Amino acid sequence: xxxxxxxxxxxxxxxxAKDSVDFKYAPKNLERxxxxxxxxxxxxxxxxxxVRTSIVNISxxxxxxxxxxxxxxxxxxxxxxxxxxxxxDIPQERIQKxxxxxxxxxxDGYIVTNNHVIDGADEIIVNxxxxxxxxxxxxxxxxxxxxxxVIKIDAKNLNAVTFYDSDRVKVGDIVFxxxxxxxxxxxxxxxxxxxxxxSGVGIVEYEDFIQTDASINPGNSxxxxxxxxxxxxxxxxxxxxxxxxxxxxxxAIPSNMVTSIATSLIDSGKFTRAYLGVTxxxxxxxxxxxxxxxxxxxxxxxxxxxxxxxxxxxxxxLIISVNxxxxxxxxxxxxxxxxxxxxxxxxxxFLREKKIDIVNVALxxxxxxxxxxxxxxxxxxxxxxxxxxxxxxxxxxxGVLVTEVDQNSEAFSLGVRSGDIIIQIENSEINTLDxxxxxxxxxxxKRFFIYKRGGIYAIVL
Numbered sequence: 001x002x003x004x005x006x007x008x009x010x011x012x013x014x015x016x017a018k019d020s021v022d023f024k025y026a027p028k029n030l031e032r033x034x035x036x037x038x039x040x041x042x043x044x045x046x047x048x049x050x051v052r053t054s055i056v057n058i059s060x061x062x063x064x065x066x067x068x069x070x071x072x073x074x075x076x077x078x079x080x081x082x083x084x085x086x087x088x089d090i091p092q093e094r095i096q097k098x099x100x101x102x103x104x105x106x107x108d109g110y111i112v113t114n115n116h117v118i119d120g121a122d123e124i125i126v127n128x129x130x131x132x133x134x135x136x137x138x139x140x141x142x143x144x145x146x147x148x149x150v151i152k153i154d155a156k157n158l159n160a161v162t163f164y165d166s167d168r169v170k171v172g173d174i175v176f177x178x179x180x181x182x183x184x185x186x187x188x189x190x191x192x193x194x195x196x197x198x199s200g201v202g203i204v205e206y207e208d209f210i211q212t213d214a215s216i217n218p219g220n221s222x223x224x225x226x227x228x229x230x231x232x233x234x235x236x237x238x239x240x241x242x243x244x245x246x247x248x249x250x251x252a253i254p255s256n257m258v259t260s261i262a263t264s265l266i267d268s269g270k271f272t273r274a275y276l277g278v279t280x281x282x283x284x285x286x287x288x289x290x291x292x293x294x295x296x297x298x299x300x301x302x303x304x305x306x307x308x309x310x311x312x313x314x315x316x317x318l319i320i321s322v323n324x325x326x327x328x329x330x331x332x333x334x335x336x337x338x339x340x341x342x343x344x345x346x347x348x349x350f351l352r353e354k355k356i357d358i359v360n361v362a363l364x365x366x367x368x369x370x371x372x373x374x375x376x377x378x379x380x381x382x383x384x385x386x387x388x389x390x391x392x393x394x395x396x397x398x399g400v401l402v403t404e405v406d407q408n409s410e411a412f413s414l415g416v417r418s419g420d421i422i423i424q425i426e427n428s429e430i431n432t433l434d435x436x437x438x439x440x441x442x443x444x445x446k447r448f449f450i451y452k453r454g455g456i457y458a459i460v461l
Contacts, residue, residue: 055186110152175192
Protein backbone atom coordinates (compact mmCIF):
# COMPACT_ATOMS: atom_id res chain seq x y z
CA UNK A 1 0.00 0.00 0.00
CA UNK A 2 2.85 2.34 0.91
CA UNK A 3 4.58 1.58 -2.43
CA UNK A 4 1.36 2.35 -4.34
CA UNK A 5 1.05 5.70 -2.52
CA UNK A 6 4.66 6.60 -3.41
CA UNK A 7 4.10 5.67 -7.08
CA UNK A 8 0.85 7.71 -7.17
CA UNK A 9 2.60 10.74 -5.66
CA UNK A 10 5.46 10.39 -8.15
CA UNK A 11 2.99 10.19 -11.04
CA UNK A 12 1.26 13.40 -9.91
CA UNK A 13 4.63 15.11 -9.62
CA UNK A 14 5.50 14.10 -13.17
CA UNK A 15 2.13 15.33 -14.45
CA UNK A 16 2.50 18.71 -12.79
CA ALA A 17 6.10 18.97 -13.88
CA LYS A 18 5.01 18.46 -17.47
CA ASP A 19 2.61 21.47 -17.26
CA SER A 20 4.94 23.77 -15.30
CA VAL A 21 6.10 27.14 -16.71
CA ASP A 22 9.74 28.13 -16.85
CA PHE A 23 9.45 31.71 -15.59
CA LYS A 24 12.10 34.17 -16.62
CA TYR A 25 13.69 35.97 -13.68
CA ALA A 26 15.79 39.14 -13.62
CA PRO A 27 19.29 38.85 -12.15
CA LYS A 28 19.30 39.26 -8.37
CA ASN A 29 22.37 41.47 -8.41
CA LEU A 30 20.83 44.41 -10.31
CA GLU A 31 22.08 47.69 -8.86
CA ARG A 32 20.19 50.91 -8.32
CA UNK A 33 21.62 54.17 -9.61
CA UNK A 34 21.72 57.11 -7.20
CA UNK A 35 22.95 60.69 -7.41
CA UNK A 36 26.73 60.55 -7.03
CA UNK A 37 26.52 62.75 -3.95
CA UNK A 38 23.91 64.18 -1.61
CA UNK A 39 25.13 67.59 -2.69
CA UNK A 40 23.56 67.09 -6.16
CA UNK A 41 19.94 67.60 -7.22
CA UNK A 42 18.62 65.93 -10.37
CA UNK A 43 17.00 68.65 -12.47
CA UNK A 44 15.97 69.68 -16.00
CA UNK A 45 16.10 73.36 -15.12
CA UNK A 46 18.97 74.08 -17.52
CA UNK A 47 16.96 72.62 -20.41
CA UNK A 48 13.61 74.17 -19.57
CA UNK A 49 14.85 77.61 -18.53
CA UNK A 50 15.63 78.43 -22.14
CA VAL A 51 12.60 76.90 -23.84
CA ARG A 52 10.05 78.39 -21.40
CA THR A 53 10.53 81.80 -23.04
CA SER A 54 9.38 80.27 -26.36
CA ILE A 55 5.91 79.66 -24.88
CA VAL A 56 3.30 82.44 -24.89
CA ASN A 57 -0.06 83.02 -23.29
CA ILE A 58 -2.92 83.72 -25.70
CA SER A 59 -6.19 85.39 -24.73
CA UNK A 60 -9.00 86.18 -27.12
CA UNK A 61 -12.08 88.35 -27.10
CA UNK A 62 -15.15 87.24 -28.98
CA UNK A 63 -18.39 89.18 -29.31
CA UNK A 64 -21.45 87.03 -28.64
CA UNK A 65 -24.75 88.35 -29.89
CA UNK A 66 -28.08 87.25 -28.47
CA UNK A 67 -30.92 88.51 -26.30
CA UNK A 68 -31.65 88.74 -22.59
CA UNK A 69 -33.26 85.29 -22.60
CA UNK A 70 -30.16 83.60 -23.94
CA UNK A 71 -27.81 85.58 -21.69
CA UNK A 72 -29.29 84.41 -18.37
CA UNK A 73 -30.50 80.91 -17.41
CA UNK A 74 -33.18 82.40 -15.12
CA UNK A 75 -35.17 83.29 -18.22
CA UNK A 76 -35.78 79.60 -18.88
CA UNK A 77 -38.35 79.94 -16.09
CA UNK A 78 -41.82 80.79 -17.53
CA UNK A 79 -42.47 83.24 -14.61
CA UNK A 80 -39.43 85.39 -15.44
CA UNK A 81 -40.22 85.24 -19.16
CA UNK A 82 -43.74 86.52 -18.50
CA UNK A 83 -42.53 89.23 -16.08
CA UNK A 84 -39.94 90.56 -18.54
CA UNK A 85 -42.12 89.97 -21.59
CA UNK A 86 -40.97 92.17 -24.47
CA UNK A 87 -37.73 93.20 -22.78
CA UNK A 88 -36.02 89.86 -23.23
CA ASP A 89 -36.07 90.21 -27.01
CA ILE A 90 -33.87 93.31 -26.94
CA PRO A 91 -30.54 92.42 -28.64
CA GLN A 92 -27.68 92.00 -26.20
CA GLU A 93 -23.94 91.96 -26.88
CA ARG A 94 -21.51 90.13 -24.61
CA ILE A 95 -17.75 89.75 -24.76
CA GLN A 96 -16.51 86.20 -24.27
CA LYS A 97 -12.92 85.74 -23.14
CA UNK A 98 -10.84 82.58 -23.20
CA UNK A 99 -7.25 81.52 -22.63
CA UNK A 100 -4.79 79.29 -24.45
CA UNK A 101 -1.12 78.91 -25.25
CA UNK A 102 1.17 79.24 -28.25
CA UNK A 103 4.72 78.48 -29.36
CA UNK A 104 7.11 81.01 -30.93
CA UNK A 105 8.52 79.51 -34.15
CA UNK A 106 10.45 82.49 -35.55
CA UNK A 107 12.46 85.39 -34.14
CA ASP A 108 10.24 87.95 -35.90
CA GLY A 109 6.99 86.97 -34.19
CA TYR A 110 5.31 83.99 -35.86
CA ILE A 111 3.49 81.83 -33.31
CA VAL A 112 1.85 78.41 -33.75
CA THR A 113 -1.23 77.51 -31.71
CA ASN A 114 -4.43 75.45 -32.01
CA ASN A 115 -7.17 76.61 -34.34
CA HIS A 116 -9.76 76.13 -31.59
CA VAL A 117 -7.84 78.57 -29.35
CA ILE A 118 -8.29 81.52 -31.74
CA ASP A 119 -11.34 80.42 -33.76
CA GLY A 120 -13.86 83.21 -34.16
CA ALA A 121 -11.76 85.72 -32.22
CA ASP A 122 -12.40 89.42 -32.74
CA GLU A 123 -9.17 90.22 -30.91
CA ILE A 124 -6.10 88.08 -30.12
CA ILE A 125 -3.78 89.18 -27.30
CA VAL A 126 -0.36 87.60 -26.67
CA ASN A 127 1.69 87.81 -23.49
CA UNK A 128 5.37 86.85 -23.52
CA UNK A 129 7.16 85.26 -20.57
CA UNK A 130 8.83 87.96 -18.48
CA UNK A 131 7.28 90.80 -20.51
CA UNK A 132 4.40 92.82 -19.07
CA UNK A 133 3.51 94.29 -22.46
CA UNK A 134 0.45 92.94 -24.28
CA UNK A 135 0.86 92.29 -28.01
CA UNK A 136 -2.08 92.33 -30.40
CA UNK A 137 -1.70 89.41 -32.81
CA UNK A 138 -2.78 89.07 -36.43
CA UNK A 139 -4.22 85.81 -37.74
CA UNK A 140 -1.98 84.56 -40.57
CA UNK A 141 -3.81 81.36 -41.42
CA UNK A 142 -5.56 78.34 -39.97
CA UNK A 143 -6.22 74.71 -40.82
CA UNK A 144 -9.33 73.31 -39.17
CA UNK A 145 -8.65 69.75 -40.34
CA UNK A 146 -5.51 69.50 -38.20
CA UNK A 147 -6.52 72.11 -35.57
CA UNK A 148 -3.48 74.29 -36.25
CA UNK A 149 -3.23 78.05 -36.69
CA VAL A 150 -0.47 80.64 -37.11
CA ILE A 151 -0.62 84.14 -35.65
CA LYS A 152 1.96 86.95 -35.68
CA ILE A 153 2.95 89.75 -33.32
CA ASP A 154 5.08 92.80 -34.05
CA ALA A 155 8.23 91.88 -32.11
CA LYS A 156 11.87 91.13 -32.84
CA ASN A 157 14.62 88.86 -31.52
CA LEU A 158 12.22 86.41 -29.88
CA ASN A 159 13.36 83.01 -28.63
CA ALA A 160 12.13 80.63 -31.34
CA VAL A 161 11.69 76.99 -30.33
CA THR A 162 13.95 74.27 -31.77
CA PHE A 163 12.07 71.54 -33.64
CA TYR A 164 12.78 67.80 -33.35
CA ASP A 165 11.98 65.14 -35.97
CA SER A 166 8.76 63.66 -34.55
CA ASP A 167 9.22 60.46 -36.59
CA ARG A 168 12.11 59.67 -34.24
CA VAL A 169 10.05 60.02 -31.05
CA LYS A 170 9.86 56.74 -29.10
CA VAL A 171 7.37 55.41 -26.57
CA GLY A 172 8.88 55.92 -23.12
CA ASP A 173 10.72 59.16 -23.97
CA ILE A 174 10.55 61.69 -21.13
CA VAL A 175 8.54 64.77 -22.16
CA PHE A 176 7.35 68.08 -20.69
CA UNK A 177 4.09 69.91 -21.44
CA UNK A 178 4.41 73.71 -21.29
CA UNK A 179 1.45 76.05 -21.27
CA UNK A 180 -0.88 78.22 -19.22
CA UNK A 181 -3.58 75.96 -17.72
CA UNK A 182 -6.59 77.67 -16.13
CA UNK A 183 -4.83 81.03 -16.57
CA UNK A 184 -2.65 80.49 -13.47
CA UNK A 185 0.54 81.38 -15.34
CA UNK A 186 3.20 79.43 -17.17
CA UNK A 187 3.26 75.81 -16.02
CA UNK A 188 5.43 72.79 -16.80
CA UNK A 189 4.35 69.18 -16.25
CA UNK A 190 6.33 66.00 -16.83
CA UNK A 191 5.48 62.59 -18.23
CA UNK A 192 6.42 60.12 -20.93
CA UNK A 193 5.36 59.39 -24.49
CA UNK A 194 2.57 56.83 -24.11
CA UNK A 195 2.03 56.16 -27.83
CA UNK A 196 2.80 57.56 -31.27
CA UNK A 197 0.78 57.68 -34.49
CA UNK A 198 -2.48 57.69 -32.54
CA SER A 199 -5.45 58.16 -34.88
CA GLY A 200 -9.17 57.40 -34.92
CA VAL A 201 -9.70 59.50 -31.79
CA GLY A 202 -12.36 61.59 -33.55
CA ILE A 203 -11.02 65.02 -32.56
CA VAL A 204 -10.08 66.32 -36.02
CA GLU A 205 -10.06 64.96 -39.56
CA TYR A 206 -6.29 64.46 -39.78
CA GLU A 207 -4.99 62.71 -36.67
CA ASP A 208 -1.45 61.44 -36.10
CA PHE A 209 -1.13 62.29 -32.43
CA ILE A 210 1.65 61.76 -29.94
CA GLN A 211 -0.04 60.51 -26.77
CA THR A 212 1.39 61.49 -23.38
CA ASP A 213 0.54 61.23 -19.70
CA ALA A 214 2.08 64.65 -18.97
CA SER A 215 -0.76 66.72 -17.52
CA ILE A 216 -2.52 68.75 -20.21
CA ASN A 217 -5.34 70.88 -18.82
CA PRO A 218 -7.63 73.64 -20.15
CA GLY A 219 -5.36 76.47 -21.23
CA ASN A 220 -2.55 74.13 -22.26
CA SER A 221 -4.04 73.93 -25.75
CA UNK A 222 -1.57 75.29 -28.29
CA UNK A 223 1.35 74.89 -25.91
CA UNK A 224 4.49 72.82 -26.41
CA UNK A 225 5.35 69.19 -25.83
CA UNK A 226 9.12 69.17 -25.32
CA UNK A 227 11.60 66.27 -25.11
CA UNK A 228 14.32 66.04 -22.45
CA UNK A 229 16.75 67.86 -24.75
CA UNK A 230 14.46 70.89 -24.86
CA UNK A 231 13.26 70.36 -28.44
CA UNK A 232 9.67 70.66 -29.66
CA UNK A 233 8.08 67.31 -30.58
CA UNK A 234 4.44 68.42 -30.68
CA UNK A 235 1.74 71.04 -30.09
CA UNK A 236 -0.59 70.10 -27.22
CA UNK A 237 -4.09 69.83 -28.59
CA UNK A 238 -6.60 67.75 -26.63
CA UNK A 239 -7.28 65.37 -23.77
CA UNK A 240 -9.69 62.51 -23.17
CA UNK A 241 -11.53 63.07 -19.92
CA UNK A 242 -15.05 62.54 -18.56
CA UNK A 243 -14.61 65.24 -15.93
CA UNK A 244 -12.72 67.83 -17.99
CA UNK A 245 -9.61 67.42 -15.86
CA UNK A 246 -6.45 65.54 -16.74
CA UNK A 247 -6.54 61.75 -16.43
CA UNK A 248 -3.24 61.02 -18.15
CA UNK A 249 -4.45 60.78 -21.76
CA UNK A 250 -3.32 63.82 -23.70
CA UNK A 251 -2.63 64.33 -27.39
CA ALA A 252 -0.13 66.51 -29.25
CA ILE A 253 0.11 67.25 -32.98
CA PRO A 254 3.56 65.95 -34.08
CA SER A 255 6.20 68.52 -34.97
CA ASN A 256 6.66 67.25 -38.54
CA MET A 257 2.98 67.92 -39.27
CA VAL A 258 3.29 71.30 -37.58
CA THR A 259 6.24 72.45 -39.70
CA SER A 260 4.61 71.33 -42.95
CA ILE A 261 1.29 73.07 -42.27
CA ALA A 262 2.75 76.16 -40.58
CA THR A 263 5.16 76.79 -43.48
CA SER A 264 2.27 76.79 -45.94
CA LEU A 265 0.10 79.00 -43.71
CA ILE A 266 2.91 81.54 -43.41
CA ASP A 267 3.65 81.48 -47.15
CA SER A 268 0.10 81.57 -48.51
CA GLY A 269 -2.36 81.88 -45.62
CA LYS A 270 -3.77 78.41 -46.23
CA PHE A 271 -2.74 74.78 -46.36
CA THR A 272 -3.72 72.74 -49.41
CA ARG A 273 -3.36 69.00 -48.93
CA ALA A 274 -1.90 66.69 -51.51
CA TYR A 275 -4.12 64.25 -53.37
CA LEU A 276 -3.25 60.66 -54.31
CA GLY A 277 -6.60 59.54 -55.69
CA VAL A 278 -7.22 56.20 -53.96
CA THR A 279 -9.80 54.76 -51.61
CA UNK A 280 -8.16 52.68 -48.91
CA UNK A 281 -8.90 50.26 -46.09
CA UNK A 282 -7.09 48.52 -43.26
CA UNK A 283 -5.82 44.96 -43.68
CA UNK A 284 -7.43 42.35 -41.45
CA UNK A 285 -5.44 39.56 -39.83
CA UNK A 286 -6.87 37.05 -42.31
CA UNK A 287 -6.18 39.34 -45.27
CA UNK A 288 -2.54 39.87 -44.22
CA UNK A 289 -1.73 36.27 -45.17
CA UNK A 290 -2.24 37.26 -48.81
CA UNK A 291 0.43 39.92 -48.36
CA UNK A 292 3.15 37.87 -46.65
CA UNK A 293 1.88 38.90 -43.20
CA UNK A 294 2.41 42.58 -44.01
CA UNK A 295 0.15 45.38 -42.85
CA UNK A 296 -0.41 48.69 -44.60
CA UNK A 297 -3.05 50.61 -46.55
CA UNK A 298 -5.02 48.39 -48.93
CA UNK A 299 -6.12 50.13 -52.14
CA UNK A 300 -9.81 49.37 -52.72
CA UNK A 301 -10.27 51.83 -55.56
CA UNK A 302 -8.33 54.15 -57.88
CA UNK A 303 -9.89 57.30 -59.33
CA UNK A 304 -9.57 57.98 -63.04
CA UNK A 305 -6.94 60.51 -64.13
CA UNK A 306 -5.61 60.67 -60.55
CA UNK A 307 -1.90 60.64 -59.58
CA UNK A 308 -2.31 57.04 -58.42
CA UNK A 309 -3.84 55.99 -61.75
CA UNK A 310 -1.10 57.73 -63.74
CA UNK A 311 1.54 55.96 -61.62
CA UNK A 312 -0.03 52.56 -62.30
CA UNK A 313 -1.36 51.74 -58.84
CA UNK A 314 -4.28 49.30 -58.85
CA UNK A 315 -7.02 47.95 -56.63
CA UNK A 316 -5.57 45.23 -54.42
CA UNK A 317 -2.13 46.84 -54.07
CA LEU A 318 -0.94 47.16 -50.48
CA ILE A 319 0.99 50.38 -49.76
CA ILE A 320 3.61 49.64 -47.10
CA SER A 321 5.78 52.78 -47.13
CA VAL A 322 5.91 56.37 -48.39
CA ASN A 323 9.31 58.04 -48.74
CA UNK A 324 10.76 55.35 -46.51
CA UNK A 325 8.19 55.87 -43.74
CA UNK A 326 6.46 52.62 -42.83
CA UNK A 327 2.70 52.59 -43.42
CA UNK A 328 0.73 50.19 -41.22
CA UNK A 329 -2.86 51.43 -41.62
CA UNK A 330 -5.19 53.36 -43.89
CA UNK A 331 -5.29 56.34 -41.51
CA UNK A 332 -1.49 56.46 -41.47
CA UNK A 333 -1.40 56.73 -45.29
CA UNK A 334 -4.10 59.42 -45.21
CA UNK A 335 -2.15 61.47 -42.66
CA UNK A 336 1.16 60.99 -44.47
CA UNK A 337 -0.15 62.05 -47.89
CA UNK A 338 -2.13 64.88 -46.24
CA UNK A 339 1.06 66.27 -44.71
CA UNK A 340 2.59 66.94 -48.16
CA UNK A 341 1.94 69.90 -50.43
CA UNK A 342 0.58 69.38 -53.97
CA UNK A 343 3.29 68.84 -56.57
CA UNK A 344 5.49 66.82 -54.23
CA UNK A 345 6.93 63.64 -55.78
CA UNK A 346 6.84 60.76 -53.30
CA UNK A 347 8.32 57.28 -53.39
CA UNK A 348 5.64 54.64 -52.73
CA UNK A 349 6.52 51.04 -51.95
CA PHE A 350 3.72 48.52 -52.37
CA LEU A 351 2.98 44.79 -52.56
CA ARG A 352 1.31 43.25 -55.61
CA GLU A 353 1.00 39.51 -56.14
CA LYS A 354 3.45 38.92 -53.26
CA LYS A 355 6.11 41.02 -54.97
CA ILE A 356 7.40 44.37 -53.74
CA ASP A 357 7.41 47.21 -56.25
CA ILE A 358 8.33 50.87 -55.99
CA VAL A 359 6.89 53.79 -57.92
CA ASN A 360 7.33 57.57 -57.85
CA VAL A 361 4.06 59.50 -57.71
CA ALA A 362 3.60 63.22 -58.41
CA LEU A 363 0.88 64.25 -55.94
CA UNK A 364 -1.86 66.60 -57.07
CA UNK A 365 -4.38 68.72 -55.18
CA UNK A 366 -7.91 68.08 -53.97
CA UNK A 367 -8.97 71.34 -55.60
CA UNK A 368 -10.89 70.78 -58.81
CA UNK A 369 -11.50 67.10 -57.99
CA UNK A 370 -14.84 65.38 -57.55
CA UNK A 371 -14.84 63.35 -54.33
CA UNK A 372 -18.00 61.43 -53.45
CA UNK A 373 -20.18 63.76 -55.53
CA UNK A 374 -18.46 66.88 -54.22
CA UNK A 375 -16.44 69.27 -56.37
CA UNK A 376 -13.89 71.83 -55.16
CA UNK A 377 -13.25 75.01 -57.09
CA UNK A 378 -11.39 78.15 -55.98
CA UNK A 379 -12.17 77.72 -52.29
CA UNK A 380 -15.76 76.55 -52.82
CA UNK A 381 -17.24 73.11 -52.15
CA UNK A 382 -20.00 72.32 -54.60
CA UNK A 383 -22.62 69.63 -55.08
CA UNK A 384 -25.27 69.14 -57.74
CA UNK A 385 -28.75 70.32 -56.72
CA UNK A 386 -31.00 67.28 -56.20
CA UNK A 387 -34.60 66.67 -55.09
CA UNK A 388 -33.61 66.84 -51.40
CA UNK A 389 -32.10 70.30 -51.87
CA UNK A 390 -35.16 71.48 -53.80
CA UNK A 391 -37.47 70.35 -51.02
CA UNK A 392 -35.24 71.79 -48.28
CA UNK A 393 -34.85 75.23 -49.90
CA UNK A 394 -38.32 75.23 -51.51
CA UNK A 395 -36.92 75.79 -55.00
CA UNK A 396 -37.49 74.34 -58.47
CA UNK A 397 -34.29 75.49 -60.20
CA UNK A 398 -31.34 73.32 -61.20
CA GLY A 399 -27.71 74.20 -60.69
CA VAL A 400 -24.70 73.64 -58.46
CA LEU A 401 -25.12 74.26 -54.73
CA VAL A 402 -22.36 75.93 -52.71
CA THR A 403 -21.99 73.93 -49.47
CA GLU A 404 -18.88 75.64 -48.07
CA VAL A 405 -16.69 78.67 -48.85
CA ASP A 406 -13.14 79.28 -47.63
CA GLN A 407 -13.12 82.64 -45.84
CA ASN A 408 -9.72 83.43 -47.37
CA SER A 409 -10.93 82.81 -50.92
CA GLU A 410 -11.78 85.36 -53.61
CA ALA A 411 -15.25 83.83 -53.89
CA PHE A 412 -15.95 84.66 -50.23
CA SER A 413 -14.73 88.24 -50.66
CA LEU A 414 -17.13 88.59 -53.61
CA GLY A 415 -20.09 87.57 -51.42
CA VAL A 416 -20.48 83.88 -52.24
CA ARG A 417 -21.89 82.00 -49.25
CA SER A 418 -23.03 78.52 -48.31
CA GLY A 419 -26.52 77.92 -49.75
CA ASP A 420 -25.95 79.94 -52.94
CA ILE A 421 -26.70 78.15 -56.23
CA ILE A 422 -24.64 78.72 -59.38
CA ILE A 423 -27.07 78.59 -62.31
CA GLN A 424 -25.05 80.02 -65.22
CA ILE A 425 -21.42 80.67 -66.22
CA GLU A 426 -20.99 83.09 -69.12
CA ASN A 427 -23.62 81.95 -71.68
CA SER A 428 -23.84 78.36 -70.45
CA GLU A 429 -26.65 77.30 -68.14
CA ILE A 430 -25.43 75.06 -65.34
CA ASN A 431 -27.59 72.07 -64.41
CA THR A 432 -24.99 69.49 -63.39
CA LEU A 433 -21.48 69.23 -61.92
CA ASP A 434 -20.20 68.00 -65.29
CA UNK A 435 -21.52 71.15 -66.97
CA UNK A 436 -19.84 73.25 -64.27
CA UNK A 437 -16.51 71.47 -64.82
CA UNK A 438 -16.66 72.01 -68.58
CA UNK A 439 -17.57 75.68 -68.15
CA UNK A 440 -14.62 76.28 -65.80
CA UNK A 441 -12.05 74.20 -67.69
CA UNK A 442 -10.02 77.27 -68.67
CA UNK A 443 -8.34 79.58 -66.16
CA UNK A 444 -9.52 83.01 -67.36
CA UNK A 445 -12.06 84.89 -65.27
CA LYS A 446 -15.74 84.35 -66.08
CA ARG A 447 -19.12 85.76 -65.19
CA PHE A 448 -20.98 83.64 -62.62
CA PHE A 449 -24.74 84.05 -62.20
CA ILE A 450 -25.80 82.98 -58.73
CA TYR A 451 -29.21 82.41 -57.17
CA LYS A 452 -29.51 83.65 -53.56
CA ARG A 453 -32.73 83.82 -51.54
CA GLY A 454 -35.05 84.44 -54.45
CA GLY A 455 -32.78 86.81 -56.35
CA ILE A 456 -29.95 86.48 -58.84
CA TYR A 457 -26.63 88.32 -58.66
CA ALA A 458 -23.49 88.16 -60.82
CA ILE A 459 -19.78 88.13 -60.02
CA VAL A 460 -16.57 87.78 -62.02
CA LEU A 461 -14.43 84.90 -60.72
